[in-house]
Amino acid sequence: MKKILLLLCLVLITGQAAMAQMPHDGIYMNKKLACGAVIYGNSSWTNFWENQLFRDNKNIGRLTTESVSAMLAYGITKKLNVIAVVPYVRTNASKGNLMGQEGLQDASLWLKVKGYAAHGLTLHGVVGLSVPVSNYVPDFLPMSIGIGSKALITRGMISYDLPKHLYLNSSIAYQMRSNVRADRDGYLAGSRFYNTSDVAVPDAFDAALRLGYLKKDNQLELFAEHFSCVGGDHIRRNDMPFITNDMTMTSVGVYGKFQPKTLGVNARVAYVVDGQNVGQSLSLSVGVLYQFKL
Numbered sequence: 001m002k003k004i005l006l007l008l009c010l011v012l013i014t015g016q017a018a019m020a021q022m023p024h025d026g027i028y029m030n031k032k033l034a035c036g037a038v039i040y041g042n043s044s045w046t047n048f049w050e051n052q053l054f055r056d057n058k059n060i061g062r063l064t065t066e067s068v069s070a071m072l073a074y075g076i077t078k079k080l081n082v083i084a085v086v087p088y089v090r091t092n093a094s095k096g097n098l099m100g101q102e103g104l105q106d107a108s109l110w111l112k113v114k115g116y117a118a119h120g121l122t123l124h125g126v127v128g129l130s131v132p133v134s135n136y137v138p139d140f141l142p143m144s145i146g147i148g149s150k151a152l153i154t155r156g157m158i159s160y161d162l163p164k165h166l167y168l169n170s171s172i173a174y175q176m177r178s179n180v181r182a183d184r185d186g187y188l189a190g191s192r193f194y195n196t197s198d199v200a201v202p203d204a205f206d207a208a209l210r211l212g213y214l215k216k217d218n219q220l221e222l223f224a225e226h227f228s229c230v231g232g233d234h235i236r237r238n239d240m241p242f243i244t245n246d247m248t249m250t251s252v253g254v255y256g257k258f259q260p261k262t263l264g265v266n267a268r269v270a271y272v273v274d275g276q277n278v279g280q281s282l283s284l285s286v287g288v289l290y291q292f293k294l
Contacts, residue, residue: 023083023110023126024171024208026159027219029075034294037266039287041067041087045272045279048142051234052276061095063142063279067105071287074294079114086133089145098143104134105146110153120161126173128153139182139199141241142279148243149201150178169210177201180243189244190233201243202232217259225270226250235277249275257289264289 029035044064047056069087076082090102110128117123130151138148155173162168179198186195205228212221232246253270270283 023112023128023153023155024157024169024173025210026114026122026124026157026167026169027214028078028081028112028114029073030078031075032294033291034072034074035289035291037069037071037073037287037289039067039069039071039266039285041065041069041283041285043281043283045281048279049275049277050237054280059096060093060098060142062093064092064094065145066090066092081112083110083112084108091143091145093143101136101140101143101145103136103145105132105136106130106151107133122159122161124157124159126153126155126157128155137183138180138243139184139187141243147177147201148180152176165213165215167210167212167214169212170208172207173205175204175206177203182243187242187244189242199243202229202246204229204247212255217257217264219255219257221255222253223255223270224250224252232277241277245277247275247277249278251283253283259289259291262291264291
């Protein structure tokens with residue numbers, strides 16, 4: 001139901017938590033230099049899109065998702081970096097009887113490589129793998145901490161350096177997602193009933209455009225992001241969401257990082273401005289960063 005539950009997307013979810021460097025940016029650690037981070041995230045909503053109907057749910061009230069993520073980025077070379085992330089996630093509803101869930105969600109491992117670079121223009125390639133690391137229940141949305149699917153993510157990215165330390169960055173990624181074993185004997189997807197617990201989760205893609213300022217290790221960035229499933233069904237009237245839903249969202253936000261030396265901090269704010277089968281969430285995160293040599 002919201003970005004943090006969408007595999008990084010739900011980045012990655014993911015939802016996507018703020019990091020020292022991310023799979024979708026043009027920043028690299030130098031060779032044998034590492035950066036560890038601990039990031040706290042908070043995402044909440046009261047209204048959501050049931051298919052395209054924008055409404056609230058008195059049985060949920062405000063749904064809040066909190067996360068604490070551990071991240072490590074390492075420079076294999078100055079043009080090849082590896083990034084690992086493991087989040088602990090907890091959900092809670094302010095009203096009703098639905099019990100919140102908590103636990104380790106999905107561990108992600110990324111390889112990011114810098115390719116062609118000339119005249120301020122740089123091409124990047126990223127490949128990532130996301131795998132659930134605990135036995136959480138995926139088909140209990142919106143209270144579930146994730147959708148339980150393994151994912152292989154490929155990303156292409158273009159960054160362009162502008163005068164006065166400004167930059168433009170655009171990226172697009174495709175997520176190939178595995179089937180999920182649901183905690184039921186059958187399920188309804190669209191108007192068809194499937195007499196199996198093996199649920200086909202739709203693949204997904206995301207795209208982003210970023211305008212930022214970067215000088216040394218200090219950064220300020222404005223961004224717009226779009227996430228959409230490839231196919232899927234819709235939340236039926238007054239029904240719970242399900243992992244087969246076509247979750248789509250467009251969000252805008254700001255990201256900042258201040259790291260004068262080895263110790264630094266970062267923060268990220270994002271707001272969903274339009275969507276389908278998702279909550280209109282406001283997401284906040286703040287992290288502590290530490291750079292060191294290995």
